[in-house]
Amino acid sequence: MSEVYEVYEYSWNSEDEMIYVEAEVADSIMVSHATLYEPEQWTHGRCMTTFVWNDDPLDVPTKENIFSHINNNPAIEWELIIPDDC
DSSP states (O other): OOOEEEEEEEEEETTTTEEEEEEEEEEEEEEEOOOSSSOOEEEEEEEEEEEEOOSOTTOOOOHHHHHHHHHTOTTOOOEEOOOTTO
16 A cells, blocks of 8 residues: 555546546655665655545545545555656
């Protein structure tokens, strides 16, 4: 499970209940490969994901409840948004 530091933006389609989220996610960019003496090193990066929002139609997503949901859900898979300077 990846820890999320901050939710930057999100959009929700109430018709199909899919939500798109961009967030700062821990351990998403490798900054140093493993060596004989040191393990690989990772840092945080901006990532995106989509998933079906809550089953409760009255539970409209907010930045706060999205943050709570994604930090407590190990099934969410993140995709790195490649930085422009790479």
